[in-house]
Amino acid sequence: EADIYQTPRYLVIGTGKKITLECSQTMGHDKMYWYQQDPGMELHLIHYSYGVNSTEKGDLSSESTVSRIRTEHFPLTLESARPSHTSQYLCASSEQRPSQGGTDTQYFGPGTRLTVL
Amino acid sequence: KNQVEQSPQSLIILEGKNCTLQCNYTVSPFSNLRWYKQDTGRGPVSLTIMTFSENTKSNGRYTATLDADTKQSSLHITASQLSDSASYICVVSDRGSTLGRLYFGRGTQLTVWP
Numbered sequence: 001e002a003d004i005y006q007t008p009r010y011l012v013i014g015t016g017k018k019i020t021l022e023c024s025q026t027m028g029h030d031k032m033y034w035y036q037q038d039p040g041m042e043l044h045l046i047h048y049s050y051g052v053n054s055t056e057k058g059d060l061s062s063e064s065t066v067s068r069i070r071t072e073h074f075p076l077t078l079e080s081a082r083p084s085h086t087s088q089y090l091c092a093s094s095e096q097r098p099s100q101g102g103t104d105t106q107y108f109g110p111g112t113r114l115t116v117l
Numbered sequence: 118k119n120q121v122e123q124s125p126q127s128l129i130i131l132e133g134k135n136c137t138l139q140c141n142y143t144v145s146p147f148s149n150l151r152w153y154k155q156d157t158g159r160g161p162v163s164l165t166i167m168t169f170s171e172n173t174k175s176n177g178r179y180t181a182t183l184d185a186d187t188k189q190s191s192l193h194i195t196a197s198q199l200s201d202s203a204s205y206i207c208v209v210s211d212r213g214s215t216l217g218r219l220y221f222g223r224g225t226q227l228t229v230w231p
Binding site for chain 2: 004040041042043044045059090091092105106107108109110111113
């Protein structure tokens with residue numbers, strides 16, 4: 001079981017509210033990621049970070065923002081939630097293992113199921 | 118078009134039976150392929166990882182195969198258990214960047230009945 005945590009696990013909120021989804025890991029991993037996943041669909045990378053003060057947008061355009069002030073913490077914020085933001089948000093972290101072809105095994109948190117009414 | 122295609126989309130089997138899930142990919146250049154298990158309402162958990170030089174990898178009752186020439190992989194589950202009910206996701210990584218970009222399939226939803 002990976003030591004990566006997400007809160008809240010479920011969130012139902014009204015349109016226009018500001019929300020922050022929390023993600024923390026205790027493995028000391030430099031790399032962290034946010035994915036968005038709709039039912040029956042593949043995961044889409046929306047944000048990633050290589051380390052403190054490093055954040056990048058992923059493949060899927062998202063109105064959310066992220067910050068990385070501490071290694072273990074990678075929160076995601078939506079300034080004004082809309083129904084189109086309803087989805088599952090998964091946080092992950094990794095460290096590079098050269099033996100695995102130079103790419104990382106990502107460890108995922110349990111996810112936050114967000115519903116915007 | 119998704120560069121990682123999985124089949125079947127869903128599968129129902131009886132407890133104790135074996136099954137095989139398929140993954141075809143077009144990702145190039147290829148770095149490695151992973152199979153993840155995702156329980157309902159949880160994050161994915163890595164089962165196996167294979168680089169281009171490996172053609173089989175086992176993890177308990179799970180055995181993954183890889184044919185890098187035909188760009189196909191399979192995940193074989195032996196003597197299925199009720200706890201195997203989950204979505205199984207094929208993930209392919211390319212060599213294109215330091216990030217090692219990941220391409221996710223949509224998963225096969227496996228249901229094991231008693």
